[in-house]
Amino acid sequence: MNPKTSPEVSGMGHSMKRKEDPRFIRGKGTYVDDVQLPGMLWLDIVRSPHAHAKIVKIDSAKALATPGVLAVITGKDLEKYNLHWMPTLMSDTQMVLPVDKVMYQAQEVAAVLATSRYAAADGAAAVEVEYEPLPVVVDPRKALDPGAPVLRTDKKDKKDNHIWHWEWGDRAATDRAFSEADVTVAQDIYIPRIHVASIETCGCIANFDKVEGKLTVWMTTQAPHAIRTVFALVAGHVGLEEHKIRIISPDIGGGFGGKVPVYPGYVIAVAASVLTGKPVKWIEDRMENLQADSFARDYHITAELAAKKDGTLTALRIKTLADHGYTDAAANPSKFPAGLFHICTGSYDLKAAHVEVDGVYTNKPPGGIAYRCSFRVTEAVHTIERMVDLMAHQLGQDPGQFRLKNFVKPEQFPYKSALGWEYDSGNYAGALMKAMETIDYARLRKEQQEARARGELMGIGISSFTEIVGAGPSKHFDILGLKMFDSCEIRVHPTGKAIARFGTKSQGQGHETTYAQILAEELGIPAKDIQVEEGDTDTAPYGLGTYASRSTPVAGAAAAVAARKVRDKARKIAAHLMEVAEQDLEWEPGKFSVKGAPDKFKTIQDCAFAAYTNHPQGMEAGLEAVSYYDPPNLTYPFGSYICVVDIDPGTGEVKIRRFVAIDDCGNIINPMIVQGQVHGGLTMGLAPALYEEISYDETGNIQGGSFIDYLLPTAVETPKWETGHTVTPSPHHPLGAKGVGESATVGAPAAIANAVVDALWHLGVRHVDIPITPAKVWKLLRDHGVTSE
Amino acid sequence: MRVQLSINGEKHEADVEPRLLLVHLIRDVLRLTGTHIGCDTTHCGACTVLLEGRPVKSCTMFAVQANGKSLMTVEGLEQNGKLHPLQEGFMAEHGLQCGYCTPGMLMAGYAFLGTHPTPSEDEIRVAISGNLCRCTGYVNIVKAVQHAATTLREGAAR
Numbered sequence: 001m002n003p004k005t006s007p008e009v010s011g012m013g014h015s016m017k018r019k020e021d022p023r024f025i026r027g028k029g030t031y032v033d034d035v036q037l038p039g040m041l042w043l044d045i046v047r048s049p050h051a052h053a054k055i056v057k058i059d060s061a062k063a064l065a066t067p068g069v070l071a072v073i074t075g076k077d078l079e080k081y082n083l084h085w086m087p088t089l090m091s092d093t094q095m096v097l098p099v100d101k102v103m104y105q106a107q108e109v110a111a112v113l114a115t116s117r118y119a120a121a122d123g124a125a126a127v128e129v130e131y132e133p134l135p136v137v138v139d140p141r142k143a144l145d146p147g148a149p150v151l152r153t154d155k156k157d158k159k160d161n162h163i164w165h166w167e168w169g170d171r172a173a174t175d176r177a178f179s180e181a182d183v184t185v186a187q188d189i190y191i192p193r194i195h196v197a198s199i200e201t202c203g204c205i206a207n208f209d210k211v212e213g214k215l216t217v218w219m220t221t222q223a224p225h226a227i228r229t230v231f232a233l234v235a236g237h238v239g240l241e242e243h244k245i246r247i248i249s250p251d252i253g254g255g256f257g258g259k260v261p262v263y264p265g266y267v268i269a270v271a272a273s274v275l276t277g278k279p280v281k282w283i284e285d286r287m288e289n290l291q292a293d294s295f296a297r298d299y300h301i302t303a304e305l306a307a308k309k310d311g312t313l314t315a316l317r318i319k320t321l322a323d324h325g326y327t328d329a330a331a332n333p334s335k336f337p338a339g340l341f342h343i344c345t346g347s348y349d350l351k352a353a354h355v356e357v358d359g360v361y362t363n364k365p366p367g368g369i370a371y372r373c374s375f376r377v378t379e380a381v382h383t384i385e386r387m388v389d390l391m392a393h394q395l396g397q398d399p400g401q402f403r404l405k406n407f408v409k410p411e412q413f414p415y416k417s418a419l420g421w422e423y424d425s426g427n428y429a430g431a432l433m434k435a436m437e438t439i440d441y442a443r444l445r446k447e448q449q450e451a452r453a454r455g456e457l458m459g460i461g462i463s464s465f466t467e468i469v470g471a472g473p474s475k476h477f478d479i480l481g482l483k484m485f486d487s488c489e490i491r492v493h494p495t496g497k498a499i500a501r502f503g504t505k506s507q508g509q510g511h512e513t514t515y516a517q518i519l520a521e522e523l524g525i526p527a528k529d530i531q532v533e534e535g536d537t538d539t540a541p542y543g544l545g546t547y548a549s550r551s552t553p554v555a556g557a558a559a560a561v562a563a564r565k566v567r568d569k570a571r572k573i574a575a576h577l578m579e580v581a582e583q584d585l586e587w588e589p590g591k592f593s594v595k596g597a598p599d600k601f602k603t604i605q606d607c608a609f610a611a612y613t614n615h616p617q618g619m620e621a622g623l624e625a626v627s628y629y630d631p632p633n634l635t636y637p638f639g640s641y642i643c644v645v646d647i648d649p650g651t652g653e654v655k656i657r658r659f660v661a662i663d664d665c666g667n668i669i670n671p672m673i674v675q676g677q678v679h680g681g682l683t684m685g686l687a688p689a690l691y692e693e694i695s696y697d698e699t700g701n702i703q704g705g706s707f708i709d710y711l712l713p714t715a716v717e718t719p720k721w722e723t724g725h726t727v728t729p730s731p732h733h734p735l736g737a738k739g740v741g742e743s744a745t746v747g748a749p750a751a752i753a754n755a756v757v758d759a760l761w762h763l764g765v766r767h768v769d770i771p772i773t774p775a776k777v778w779k780l781l782r783d784h785g786v787t788s789e
Numbered sequence: 790m791r792v793q794l795s796i797n798g799e800k801h802e803a804d805v806e807p808r809l810l811l812v813h814l815i816r817d818v819l820r821l822t823g824t825h826i827g828c829d830t831t832h833c834g835a836c837t838v839l840l841e842g843r844p845v846k847s848c849t850m851f852a853v854q855a856n857g858k859s860l861m862t863v864e865g866l867e868q869n870g871k872l873h874p875l876q877e878g879f880m881a882e883h884g885l886q887c888g889y890c891t892p893g894m895l896m897a898g899y900a901f902l903g904t905h906p907t908p909s910e911d912e913i914r915v916a917i918s919g920n921l922c923r924c925t926g927y928v929n930i931v932k933a934v935q936h937a938a939t940t941l942r943e944g945a946a947r
Contacts (some may be wrong), residue, residue, distance in 0.1 A: 017880055024888030025876040027863035029822015031889065117813065120808065199827040199835055199889045199923050253825070254923045263814045286828035488917035508887025676883045679926030680926030707832035707921075715914040715927040 004521065005589045010528070012735065015672035019512040019532070029251040032203050035218050040205065041070065044120035045282075046110040046127045047292065051138070051700020055098060058110055063126040064174050068119025070276075072127055073111040073268060075099040081238050083271055084260065085154075087097040088329040089479060090337070092163070093154075094366055096102055096264045101134065101524070103326035104365045105700050106291035111268045116614075136700040137161065140300060140323040140360040151326055151361045157704040163359035166337045168519045169419050174354035177315030181306035184392045186213065190769045191363070191379050193298040193694045194322070194687075195290050195704075196371050197712060198507070201251020202293060203283035204266050206273035206379030213239070216246045217574030219266060222259045222505055223545025224249045229538045231270070232261060233480070238274070249535035255507035256684070257369035260331040260547050261294045263706040292332065295364070296371030297693060298323040305387040306345050311397050313406045316345055316418075317351040318383065322359045329366035329458040332375045333471050333479050333545070334742065339375030342419040343468045346384035347428045348406045348636060353418040363700045372684050372745040374469050374548040381465045385750035386767065389462070393761050398445070399754070400436055402620065403464050404429050405643065414731070421468065423636045423736075427664070427728045431465050432640035434726055435662040439642045452574050452762065455788075457647035459759025463751035464640040469739035470553025474630050479544060484628040486554035487541035488562045490519065492623040494612040496605030497512050499530045500562075503543010504555040509741055510673045511551060515559050518735065522568075523562030523592025524604050549739025551638075551732075552669065554789035558629035560734040565625035570607035573623075576616040577602050611626055635730045635738035639663040639750040647759050649786050654690060656719040661748070664726045667742035675723055678744045682721050685748020687713050689770050715772045760784070797865030805852045811845075812836045814852035815862060823863040825872040825893045827921065834920030837893035838862050844900040846919075858921065863892035865897065872939035875899055875933065884933030886924035893920050898934045906945075908938055 005011030023029050043193060058073035075097035078084040085093045095106055112123035126165055135149045142148060143161040152158045178184060183687035204219040221227050224247040232242035252259065269282040285295070300321040308316045322338060324330065332339045338357040343355050371378065383706045392402035407428040408415050415423040436442075444460055451458040477484035487503040500519055504511060510535060516527035533538055567587065572594035577599060585592040592606045602610075611623035644657040659684055668674050691711040694704040702708040729736030756772050757765060763784040768776060781787045793802050795821065803818050815824050815838065817886050826848055827835035836848040839861040866873040878884065885891040901916040902910070904920060908916070913934045914927065922930060 020888070021880045021885060022893050024885055025863075025872070025879050025895065026823070027892045028869060028889050031825070034816075034824070036817070036820070117817065118808070197923065198887070199833055199921060200825070200887070201827070252887060253827075254887045256923070286830065286833075431849070508889075511885065596828070672883050676886060676925060676929060679928045680886060680924045681926075683926035707828045707830050712921050712923065714830075714918040714921060715931065716918045718914075718927050720910075720927055721926060786801075 002643065003154035005524065009520050009526045009589060010523060011517055011589060012667065012669050014670065016513055016517060016527055016670055017518060018510050020510065023276050026139045031105055031200055031253055032205065032218050033283050034326055035205050037205060037207060040116050040281055042114050042120040043272060043282040044124040044281055044558045045265060045288070046114050046124045046129065048109050048114065050102060050131050050133055051105045051136045052103060052134040052282065054101045054134060055109065056130040056132050059128040062128065063112055063123040066126050068115040068175065069112055070115065071096065071113040071124035072123065078271060083235065083267065086234055086267060087723050087751060088327060089500060090328040090330050090332060092328040094329050096267045096328045101554045106365065106701055107161045107263045113272050114580065126253065135504060136363045137699055138362055138696045138698055140321045140362055143360050143362050151363065163339050163361060165325060165358050166667065167354065167356040168342045170352055171354045171356035172319050173352040174315050177352040178304065178306045178317060181314055181393060182309035184287050184304055184306045185387065185394050186304040187387060187767050189301040189303060189383055189386060191297045191299045191301065191382055192690045192770065193295045194371055195295055195694055195710065196256035196258035197290065197710065198254030198258055201284045201286060201289040202259060202263060205281045206270040206398055207278055207279040208273040208277060209783045210277040214244045214246065215240055215270065216248065217270060217401065220252055220259045221247065221249045222255045222507060222547050224505060224537050225503055225542045226482060226525050226544055227262065229482065232482065252507040254708055255766060256372040256549055257296065257331060258293055260327060260369060263293060270613055281650065282471065284724065287706045290710055291702050292365050293369050294329065294369040296368050297379060297742055298368065301383055301385050303387050304392050306390055311348055311395050311402055313348050315393065316384065318344060318355045320358055322363050323364065324359050324368065325366040326361055330375065331369045333477050333484055334375065340468050341376035341380050342499065343377055343421060343466065344380035344384050345417050345419055346381060347408060347464050347466045348384065348388065349408045350418050355419065356708040364696060366692050370548065372681065374467065374471065375741045377468055378407065378746045378749065381746050382750050385463045385465065386753060389754045389757065390766065393738040399462050400432065400441055403432060403462065406717045409742065422633060423466065424633055424730050424732055425728050426466065426636060427726060428464055430636060430726050431664050433660045434724060435640040435642045435660050438662065438722065438724060439658060440662045440737035441642065453643050457649055457759045459542035459645045459755040461643045461755025461758055462640065463747045463754060465638060467637045467743050467746055468634050469549035469637060470631055470635045471548045471550050472634055473632060482544065483630060484544050484627045486543040486550065486558055487626065487628045488539045488555060488558040488636045489626040490562050490624055492566060492608045496525060498525055499531045499533065499770060500559065501533045501540040501542050502555050503608045504546040504551045506546060509551060509677065514669045514673060515556070518556055518559045518564050521589065521730050523567060549742045552737050552788055553635045553733060553739050554629055554631055556737060557631060557734050558627040561629055562625045562627035566623055569623060570604055572784045573607040573610050573615060574602040575612055577606065582706065586661055593719040594679055624733065632732050635666065635733060637663070637665045637738040637740055637743050639743055639747055640745050643751040643755040645755040646757055647777060649781060650782055654772055654776040654777060658720045658722065659719050661744060662724045662726060663740065663743055664728050665743065666728060666738040667736035668727065669737060673678040674740050677741045678723050679721050681742060681744025682748050683713055683718050686718060686744040686752065689752040691771050693771050790853055794855050794857065795859040797861055802919060807851065807853055808860060809852045810848055811850040811855050812847040812854045815843055815847060821862050821864050825889055825892060826849055827889065832921065834893040835890050837895055837896045839900055844897050853935060863895055864942050866895060874937040877940065878933035879938030882929045882932040884925065885930045890920060890922045892921065894930055898937065902934065904911055906938060908934065
């Protein structure tokens with residue numbers, strides 16, 4: 001798309017350099033841990049070494065004798081205020097601090113308040129806790145055994161570890177399609193527990209002003225307004241009312257979903273500040289972050305796919321066990337317990353589908369969150385893309401041609417999927433053909449044959465994903481009843497400069513730049529003249545925050561709608577100034593001119609000045625507007641990725657030779673930023689595909705609880721991503737845009753896994769679960785006679 | 790214990806506990822908050838600073854080990870109101886998103902370019918492999934370092 005505005009204005013389509021960068025490259029950002037307040041106290045947390053144990057006794061004497069330690073806070077202290085448990089977004093309950101027992105390793109047991117960071121840590125080390133270990137349940141399948149220990153003994157009448165059963169789709173039609181199918185494939189797929197591991201961990205500074213009765217919390221949160229309301233709902237009974245709570249989300253060092261939940265540390269810090277009247281800082285370290293903050297995924301899936309013998313796909317059937325840890329604390333804003341998992345028919349025109357999911361309690365940390373995707377979309381995409389590839393291989397058809405045959409066709413949009421979603425727009429074949437052309441797919445397949453003849457293991461994997469982002473339409477989405485709109489408030493100053501505030505919160509996505517560009521596009525005010533602010537609930541309009549790629553689809557739409565309201569008023573002012581009728585004016589970005597007399601015009605800046613100095617009689621002064629945008633539908637970005645791998649037959653190491661990513665997020669606001677989002681998303685797709693996993697041994701000890709064994713890709717492991725795009729605008733979004741921040745994380749793992757299976761198919765390998773570690777591949781090679789010990 | 794050190798050319802003195810980590814001296818005591826903390830196992834590199842010109846992870850050193858030495862942090866890159874070519878490169882090439890790893894990347898890049906004026910892409914990738922970034926996928930960080938290398942070479946040639 002060619003930009004409509006000049007580089008000076010920098011509306012949509014310009015790769016404008018980011019407005020936030022000057023402070024970051026000087027080390028002048030303000031992250032939560034950078035804030036220091038006079039008289040500030042420090043909080044450190046005592047954590048459980050056991051995955052399941054009764055708390056017999058907590059002895060604070062030695063801790064209290066430690067220099068600098070002021071208090072040790074336990075569950076019994078919070079119980080006096082009924083703050084020892086808190087509700088989760090999924091109508092479950094979660095401990096802030098335990099009174100009776102702990103439910104996972106690294107769970108918060110007590111908190112120490114002290115005058116310094118080091119004194120608090122000394123105090124935490126000196127708290128003595130006596131535990132009585134209880135039987136541990138780690139495997140969600142065993143958790144459902146009739147004799148399994150019941151974990152949630154706090155819930156009266158709870159007799160098992162089953163949380164909920166949810167199913168969706170037409171069971172009878174799906175079963176019928178399977179009984180009539182010529183070919184079916186079935187596969188167990190485990191999508192393991194992982195952690196977003198943003199480089200900044202979580203933390204807060206709670207500052208309760210006893211005189212004003214006002215609580216201010218600087219907090220690593222992606223959703224400051226929702227947090228304010230949650231605090232008011234949870235702690236209203238102890239006097240925290242919503243107008244006396246201010247949440248400030250300053251610069252955030254990456255979120256990816258991990259900064260949506262309310263963690264116990266935040267609540268304890270708030271309680272400690274309210275009780276002492278002093279500022280209290282809590283900053284978790286990396287091990288606490290990995291071991292106790294919300295996990296993502298942990299889905300045990302069994303999928304079946306049915307087709308006719310000509311390769312026409314007909315139906316999909318999925319059963320899943322969802323391991324939620326000891327409580328369902330999912331950051332899931334939809335009304336569906338498994339989030340958006342039923343986008344699992346993906347890019348394919350399936351006539352029938354049925355999905356069943358059962359949530360299960362285990363002795364693991366609660367969650368989950370989404371790891372850079374709309375809730376459960378990666379699980380859905382990974383499943384369908386693995387299954388489609390399996391079917392293509394089973395039928396002896398080329399996976400590329402097989403996809404092209406089964407895609408939803410451009411003329412079918414808006415497309416109603418078998419599981420009830422209405423896809424807004426797409427051209428799936430367009431993206432896949434562009435990817436195949438870019439990578440020269442035909443030549444690669446030939447090369448693969450030659451390599452195989454030489455005994456080399458080369459694989460080509462495709463993933464043609466459909467995402468579902470921009471939560472969301474109020475009919476399907478809410479957080480504790482709060483509808484999932486988002487907001488923009490614009491004020492244009494007399495001199496034609498402007499400030500705009502939003503209910504979202506950037507964590508690196510570059511909102512200060514892209515929102516300014518949207519407003520520049522709509523108003524013609526140069527983006528550099530527009531100050532964008534987010535993250536302070538005292539000043540920003542109410543919004544639900546940034547996650548699930550919702551900022552552009554929802555708040556970006558609000559920006560366009562609010563800007564158009566401003567423009568409508570400016571038009572009246574321009575007509576007044578030039579003494580013509582409104583309908584005689586023509587708009588181009590930045591000015592209204594008289595039809596047929598283009599040199600007679602008023603700029604938006606002229607109109608802004610007049611709004612304060614010479615506005616028409618009967619019109620209120622000022623030039624501002626606000627929009628709370630409730631999207632009519634979600635947006636459905638998509639793309640096709642092709643990955644080429646070479647596998648070392650001796651070590652089992654998977655080496656990515658090339659990776660081409662063609663994305664379609666509709667109309668693009670800032671091409672540079674979109675490409676950056678795709679680069680980052682791809683790397684967070686690579687990570688769980690090859691490296692990252694959090695697992696537990698049978699007594700509930702975490703594996704992958706520090707950066708020593710939880711492996712984030714470095715620049716060396718990360719391939720040289722090749723990116724490109726097609727443009728299929730969203731028909732319902734005011735700018736034709738869709739979200740893009742997460743597409744690549746959703747689409748990439750399947751391309752890598754499919755490439756690995758493609759490399760090994762001729763040996764008899766049908767599937768490999770992610771992360772595809774050298775050890776896993778080596779065992780497959782050994783089992784299939786390629787290598788030996 | 791009393792420590793004296795120079796940071797970005799300025800002399801500083803502080804009374805510190807022997808166990809105080811260098812990164813906490815820099816951030817909490819001297820309030821230079823551009824240097825960040827991202828892990829506790831020396832993996833992420835967000836705390837990278839230069840000690841006597843060499844990159845170190847300041848979360849894995851005691852403040853007293855820097856006694857009498859000279860340090861450089863991200864705040865020292867800009868000189869007399871002029872950005873360092875690396876800072877310009879990171880902006881021009883979109884080499885940062887959330888900005889949290891950026892100071893560590895800049896310092897690792899600064900030390901690297903001092904010894905590698907004409908680096909290859911693979912050399913750059915190895916040089917920054919002690920610094921984790923979760924946002925950018927490293928592509929544009931590599932370009933930013935190349936951008937700076939070119940600017941520095943052109944500056945030296947003039």
